[in-house]
Amino acid sequence: MHDDLKQFLRESRNTIAFTGAGISTLSGIRDFRGKNGVYLQPWHGRQVEEILSLECFYEDPSLFYQWAKEFIYRLDDFHPAAVHRVLAKLEARGMLSSVYTQNIDLLHQKAGSRNVYELHGSPAHHHCLRCRKEFSYKEIAPKVLADELPRCSCGGVIKPDIVFYGENLDESLLNQAFKEMGKADLLLVLGSSLTVQPAASLPLATHYGGGKIVIVNAQPTPLDRYAAARYSDLQEVFGDLESWLENQ
The missing domain is CATH 3.30.1600.10 (SIR2/SIRT2 'Small Domain')
Structure with missing residues (x-):
């Protein structure tokens, strides 16, 4: 299952995750x-x-x-679910550079991820x-x-x-995100509808930088056509990845 995603992860020298609220529904949020x-x-x-x-x-x-x-x-x-756990394990193994998140639930940190940037x-x-x-x-x-x-x-x-509506996102952090995603070999877009700007445009930096985008989200997103792989079930994909990592 999901062999193309595993292959992308093995081949990538610089993988970044971009996460939205969908990943935390697995934690009950x-x-x-x-x-x-x-x-x-x-x-x-x-x-x-x-x-x-x-x-x-x-x-x-x-x-x-x-x-x-x-x-x-x-x-x-609330406690970290499969996506949070797998991202922390990928980072610990040197297979994930950082996580940029739209979430404000602190679950990435609770799972053990260290390089977490909170866009909102x-x-x-x-x-x-x-x-x-x-x-x-x-x-x-x-x-x-x-x-x-x-x-x-x-x-x-x-x-x-x-960040409340009517407030600007941290411009330096946003610039950092565009720069880093532009250098990524692989960007994992997880549980985000990609509808809230300007953060929703960030994955395009990877596309225009020549990297691959993988999207895992229950609903369609405006950037699906740019995805090298597209899945809808976060629990299924990351349950599989968790088993795969345990057997490596």
């Missing part, structure tokens, strides 16, 4: 645009994109934290909007779970360092 996606169902009458907008956060940060209580601040309840930011860090003091996830999560609006001792509201 709902994705955003799949058939049971978070974005498809309004929350208390508000669209999730609105709740995740910077304008809405400034207007009523408690609304975000009420929503995020279930979706962001219970990460200790991370809830691992928070900061006060008034004095810029920094706080960790472990400091903030208990407050959110207790229905408390996180505030700094200076009185300022605390915001997670995730």
Whole structure:
């Protein structure tokens, strides 16, 4: 099974993974645009994109934290699945250079991946909007779970360092991603619908750089026509890869 993908992995001298919310559905975390996606169902009458907008956060940060209580601040309840485990094993064996992720669930790090770049930011860090003091996830999560609006001792509201709608992605990180993917022999696009720009355009850097793209995603993506191999079942593909690695 998936012999072409295994061959690509063996031949590649520089493999990069680009991951989206689909890989974490295997861990029990709902994705955003799949058939049971978070974005498809309004929350208390508000669209999730609105709740995740910077304008809405400034207007009523408690609304975000009420929503995020279930979706962001219970990460200790979730554990890495097959994709996270395999990527960590590939990196440990020198077969994967890095992971660029759209996810904010910290599961790559929990699985043991070291070179993880979070394009949409991370809830691992928070900061006060008034004095810029920094706080960790472990400091903030208990407050959110207790229905408390996180505030700094200076009185300022605390915001997670995730990229809200209306905020720009880290330009230096985005430039780094384009540069690195442009040099990749192989790019694994995993569990991403490739619809959120500008991150969704990143795989084209590999295509134009002469590298191969492999896409594994349940739904079609706009870049499927560029894929050297295309699969739909993440669990099947990475369950097979996990067995393959154990027998190497």
